Amino acid sequence: MAEHKTPALAVDGLSAGYDGPDVLHGISLTVPKGQIVTVVGPNGHGKSTLLRTISGLTRLRQGRILAEGREIQKLRPHQVAAAGIAHVPQGDLLFPEMTVYENLLMGAYTTPVAETVEKRLDFVYGLLPRLKERHGQIASSLSGGERRMVGIGRGLMAGGDVMMIDEPSLGLAPLVIEQIYEVIGQLRAEGRTILLVEENPARVAHLSDVMHLLDDGRIVWSGAPQDLLEREELLSTYLGG
Numbered sequence: 001m002a003e004h005k006t007p008a009l010a011v012d013g014l015s016a017g018y019d020g021p022d023v024l025h026g027i028s029l030t031v032p033k034g035q036i037v038t039v040v041g042p043n044g045h046g047k048s049t050l051l052r053t054i055s056g057l058t059r060l061r062q063g064r065i066l067a068e069g070r071e072i073q074k075l076r077p078h079q080v081a082a083a084g085i086a087h088v089p090q091g092d093l094l095f096p097e098m099t100v101y102e103n104l105l106m107g108a109y110t111t112p113v114a115e116t117v118e119k120r121l122d123f124v125y126g127l128l129p130r131l132k133e134r135h136g137q138i139a140s141s142l143s144g145g146e147r148r149m150v151g152i153g154r155g156l157m158a159g160g161d162v163m164m165i166d167e168p169s170l171g172l173a174p175l176v177i178e179q180i181y182e183v184i185g186q187l188r189a190e191g192r193t194i195l196l197v198e199e200n201p202a203r204v205a206h207l208s209d210v211m212h213l214l215d216d217g218r219i220v221w222s223g224a225p226q227d228l229l230e231r232e233e234l235l236s237t238y239l240g241g
């Protein structure tokens with residue numbers, strides 16, 4: 001049965017921080033294969049830190065991280081990527097003077113086989129035809145939405161089993177946010193496994209299988225997205241809605 005299968009990604013009792021006290025306190029969650037699991041919560045409460053810790057960019061102080069049941073918490077970022085966890089960070093973090101094509105290729109840096117890279121590129125261009133049209137354009141001349149699409153495309157080029165996407169709506173106009181989430185909806189329809197971070201639950205409820213509400217470094221609520229939207233007291237306490 002599905003619930004007994006090893007999850008694509010699991011976090012168990014994870015605590016992490018920077019120079020000072022812990023930012024995350026005992027986070028546990030699982031991302032089953034083919035699902036979109038979303039972490040929502042106010043800004044500055046640790047959502048990005050969670051993804052960064054899974055990626056090996058921020059130091060884990062306690063707990064375990066498992067990819068397909070295998071412990072990965074001691075791996076370095078490139079090894080985490082090679083273990084199948086792709087990270088689309090907040091903001092665009094593209095190489096501004098490189099073309100769309102070159103930025104996409106950077107996502108496949110752990111993949112030595114040219115044919116595999118070519119296949120992934122075909123997939124990305126099929127999903128995001130606007131990037132195909134602009135493959136030779138330098139990243140700094142793209143619109144905000146296009147840059148975000150390159151970021152997602154670059155994550156897909158890594159060919160991971162799990163994509164972690166950090167607040168893809170950040171700084172975009174409402175119509176462009178819709179386009180970005182349409183793309184994520186297409187990935188969901190493809191059966192991709194995604195750990196998504198977003199501030200506003202209403203934007204992603206329709207896409208998510210499970211939602212976790214993160215407040216002050218702790219998961220304070222987990223459940224079905226529709227249930228969260230109906231819990232007015234949670235929304236007003238934690239999200240000011």
Ligand SMILES: Nc1ncnc2c1ncn2[C@@H]1O[C@H](COP(=O)(O)OP(=O)(O)OP(=O)(O)O)[C@@H](O)[C@H]1O
Nearest residue numbers: 018019023041042043044045046047048049050167
């Ligand atoms: N590099 C860093 N060094 C020190 N503290 C940091 C660093 N990055 C984040 N923090 C702190 O960790 C806490 C959690 O930040 P984090 O970015 O994870 O939150 P968030 O929920 O993702 O919010 P946002 O969406 O605004 O990034 C904040 O208090 C932040 O100031």
